[in-house]
Amino acid sequence: xxxxxxxxxxxxxxxxxxxxxxxxxxxxxxxxxxxxxxxxxxxxxxxxxxxxxxxxxxxxxxxxxxxxxxxxxxxxxxxxxxxxxxxxxxxxxxxxxxxxxxxxxxxxxxxxxxxxxxxxxxxxxxxxxxxxxxxxxxxxxxxxxxxxxxxxxxxxxxxxxxxxxxxxxxxxxxxxxxxxxxxxxxxxxxxxxxxxxxxxxxxxxxxxxxxxxxxxxxxxxxxxxxxxxxxxxxxxxxxxxxxxxxxxxxxxxxxxxxxxxxxxxxxxxxxxxxxxxxxxxxxxxxxxxxxxxxxxxxxxxxxxxxxxxxxxxxxxxxxxxxxxxxxxxxxxxxxxxxxxxxxxxxxxxxxxxxxxxxxxxxxxxxxxxxxxxxxxxxxxxxxxxxxxxxxxxxxxxxxxxxxxxxxxxxxxxxxxxxxxxxxxxxxxxxxxxxxxxxxxxxxxxxxxxxxxxxxxxxxxxxxxxxxxxxxxxxxxxxxxxxxxxxxxxxxxxxxxxxxxxxxxxxxxxxxxxxxxxxxxxxxxxxxxxxxxxxxxxxxxxxxxxxxxxxxxxxxxxxxxxxxxxxxxxxxxxxxxxxxxxxxxxxxxxxxxxxxxxxxxxxxxxxxxxxxxxxxxxxxxxxxxxxxxxxxxxxxxxxxxxxxxxxxxxxxxxxxxxxxx
Amino acid sequence: xxxxxxxxxxxxxxxxxxxxxxxxxxxxxxxxxxxxxxxxxxxxxxxxxxxxxxxxxxxxxxxxxxxxxxxxxxxxxxxxxxxxxxxx
Numbered sequence: 205x206x207x208x209x210x211x212x213x214x215x216x217x218x219x220x221x222x223x224x225x226x227x228x229x230x231x232x233x234x235x236x237x238x239x240x241x242x243x244x245x246x247x248x249x250x251x252x253x254x255x256x257x258x259x260x261x262x263x264x265x266x267x268x269x270x271x272x273x274x275x276x277x278x279x280x281x282x283x284x285x286x287x288x289x290x291x292x293x294x295x296x297x298x299x300x301x302x303x304x305x306x307x308x309x310x311x312x313x314x315x316x317x318x319x320x321x322x323x324x325x326x327x328x329x330x331x332x333x334x335x336x337x338x339x340x341x342x343x344x345x346x347x348x349x350x351x352x353x354x355x356x357x358x359x360x361x362x363x364x365x366x367x368x369x370x371x372x373x374x375x376x377x378x379x380x381x382x383x384x385x386x387x388x389x390x391x392x393x394x395x396x397x398x399x400x401x402x403x404x405x406x407x408x409x410x411x412x413x414x415x416x417x418x419x420x421x422x423x424x425x426x427x428x429x430x431x432x433x434x435x436x437x438x439x440x441x442x443x444x445x446x447x448x449x450x451x452x453x454x455x456x457x458x459x460x461x462x463x464x465x466x467x468x469x470x471x472x473x474x475x476x477x478x479x480x481x482x483x484x485x486x487x488x489x490x491x492x493x494x495x496x497x498x499x500x501x502x503x504x505x506x507x508x509x510x511x512x513x514x515x516x517x518x519x520x521x522x523x524x525x526x527x528x529x530x531x532x533x534x535x536x537x538x539x540x541x542x543x544x545x546x547x548x549x550x551x552x553x554x555x556x557x558x559x560x561x562x563x564x565x566x567x568x569x570x571x572x573x574x575x576x577x578x579x580x581x582x583x584x585x586x587x588x589x590x591x592x593x594x595x596x597x598x599x600x601x602x603x604x605x606x607x608x609x610x611x612x613x614x615x616x617x618x619x620x621x622x623x624x625x626x627x628x629x630x631x632x633x634x635x636x637x638x639x640x641x642x643x644x645x646x647x648x649x650x651x652x653x654x655x656x657x658x659x660x661x662x663x664x665x666x667x668x669x670x671x672x673x674x675x676x677x678x679x680x681x682x683x684x685x686x687x688x689x690x691x692x693x694x695x696x697x698x699x700x701x702x703x704x705x706x707x708x709x710x711x712x713x714x715x716x717x718x719x720x721x722x723x724x725x726x727x728x729x730x731x732x733x734x735x736x737x738x739x740x741x742x743x744x745x746x747x748x749x750x751x752x753x754x755x756x757x758x759x760x761x762x763x764x765x766x767x768x769x770x771x772x773x774x775x776x777x778x779x780x781x782x783x784x785x786x787x788x789x790x791x792x793x794x795x796x797x798x799x800x801x802x803x804x805x806x807x808x809x810x811x812x813x814x815x816x817x818x819x820x821x822x823x824x825x826x827x828x829x830x831x832x833x834x835x836x837x838x839x840x841x842x843x844x845x846x847x848x849x850x851x852x853x854x855x856x857x858x859x860x861x862x863x864x
Numbered sequence: 865x866x867x868x869x870x871x872x873x874x875x876x877x878x879x880x881x882x883x884x885x886x887x888x889x890x891x892x893x894x895x896x897x898x899x900x901x902x903x904x905x906x907x908x909x910x911x912x913x914x915x916x917x918x919x920x921x922x923x924x925x926x927x928x929x930x931x932x933x934x935x936x937x938x939x940x941x942x943x944x945x946x947x948x949x950x951x952x
Contacts, residue, residue: 595918616906619901622901625921640898815899
């Protein structure tokens with residue numbers, strides 16, 4: 205795992221490049237504390253910071269081909285690199301290292317952009333063709349590793365994290381009200397959104413070519429849920445699910461350092477831990493967060509799994525004060541406004557992981573999207589059939605939704621019936637599955653003043669309209685597609701996942717994101733049941749390997765205390781919301797609504813605060829902190845706090861070709 | 865009935881005015897969410913000692929302030945018509 209950054213800029217003189225690139229790399233040094241390196245040309249410079257996982261000695265970046273025409277800065281891991289390497293060697297390619305980095309370079313030289321679909325992994329990379337002065341940026345199919353870019357005139361800046369841009373001379377950050385409304389409405393950014401004007405995220409499954417000041421975009425992977433895999437019967441389905449996941453975990457254990465597992469207490473990470481232990485053939489380390497508040501805590505199930513597999517288990521206990529204290533740092537690393545606080549405990553967990561000497565962890569993200577784990581999918585199935593179902597069937601199905609939400613209980617059955625009646629028809633074309641969620645989001649969008657009647661869902665409507673195959677999908681497949689494009693990539697893998705892990709130099713790997721796992725899920729979902737027992741096949745596939753209490757546990761969303769933690773602790777930085785002078789610094793903010801919300805939350809008991817109010821508060825706090833850090837450049841965003849360059853291991857000046 | 869207006873305004877942090885008339889569909893305006901809707905129903909049932917059936921709830925009776933007020937009035941009228949002299 206690494207961080208990369210660079211720029212093409214005809215305005216800067218090459219003499220400035222060494223200091224500029226070391227500034228950029230210092231700002232993302234946490235992603236790769238083991239070493240750094242850069243390569244520069246007359247109008248171009250790029251570099252990387254490296255977390256050494258494979259071939260620690262030989263994997264120094266940037267790397268080039270034999271003729272030193274092509275240069276690569278690479279962040280990520282290609283799990284099938286050994287197989288690709290064999291294939292490339294058979295085609296006559298030679299290798300100097302044992303690293304997957306070199307496989308990426310040689311694969312591009314052999315197959316061009318055709319290599320991208322062959323990669324089974326998580327990556328973001330920059331490849332420079334010195335002869336053509338052409339830069340390629342590419343990102344993995346699920347958006348696991350980040351890559352941000354800015355195009356200004358003939359210049360292009362790019363980096364694994366936006367905070368690197370703080371080190372570019374003259375660069376300013378400005379929050380974008382239109383994007384913020386979209387993010388607040390959807391709960392998360394769309395694949396290209398960042399919340400900042402002029403800064404884009406390279407969308408998942410895409411690559412970009414930049415030459416002569418012009419950028420061209422290409423899509424190499426389209427998300428779909430049709431499978432050609434033949435499944436004979438349920439027993440065959442269970443066999444294939446077991447073997448596919450087993451292979452996926454085995455691939456992700458390829459590492460020259462110790463690998464651990466994040467245990468949530470749910471079935472997905474338990475399966476990963478069980479398979480990791482089986483393949484590792486020795487004791488592994490498992491890590492969890494625990495909470496004082498029983499409504500968030502899953503320590504009983506975590507312990508059961510740890511005992512079953514005999515892991516060295518460590519837990520980070522989270523109190524309100526931990527969340528309040530670590531929030532500004534976690535937000536600085538996340539860079540994008542988040543709708544809940546649950547990423548903050550993950551920031552603290554990755555700190556513990558690193559302190560325990562573990563650099564690579566596996567986790568269960570991606571299982572719910574692939575195997576229909578969320579109530580959202582069941583809700584979509586129910587709403588779709590709502591008008592044709594008898595009252596008792598509707599009631600029976602409603603009973604099985606959202607066990608963690610008090611208002612989904614029996615006493616409110618009539619009210620819930622009225623609610624679902626309102627959402628039994630599609631009002632937002634293509635977005636049927638997410639209309640209830642977006643209803644919560646609409647409340648949050650009121651934080652942002654509208655100039656005109658901008659629709660916060662215009663961008664997501666445009667996104668689904670741009671995918672020719674989306675309209676042909678079933679309602680549940682559309683729901684899956686939207687989950688992959690929003691909550692998974694825009695929050696779970698990024699803010700709560702990758703950004704929190706890499707804040708402490710820990711690389712996370714997700715076996716459920718293997719293309720073969722997605723395929724077997726697509727081949728078996730809703731084929732042998734009605735979908736109302738979430739992830740039933742996945743549970744049955746591993747029933748014999750895991751404690752029954754974990755196999756049979758209802759889906760329990762990972763959450764953490766939101767508003768109540770901040771109201772209880774009242775940290776100093778809350779002044780950003782409580783002071784009118786501070787609120788004035790957010791010119792796009794609907795201050796009247798913000799004040800009403802804050803007053804209500806500070807005078808209402810936590811059990812009477814709704815999900816939408818918690819979310820809106822978290823968004824407001826995140827926006828204010830990001831404004832403070834990135835726009836005003838204070839606190840962690842001040843130029844003097846931007847980090848220290850990891851040991852410089854390589855510096856290449858292509859103008860003279862002097863390298864060391 | 866003013867209590868209903870106050871409850872909705874406080875619960876959803878809105879003010880009914882020219883831009884948000886009382887007849888607005890609170891779902892379509894993005895005012896109502898699932899928790900808020902259930903809270904509203906609980907409030908009406910407790911405040912006016914009435915109970916909604918699932919059948920009533922499927923006929924769009926509680927989507928705007930105007931409709932909510934009309935429905936509560938109807939149910940109160942129904943309730944009083946069914947009361948015997950001894951009940952009073």
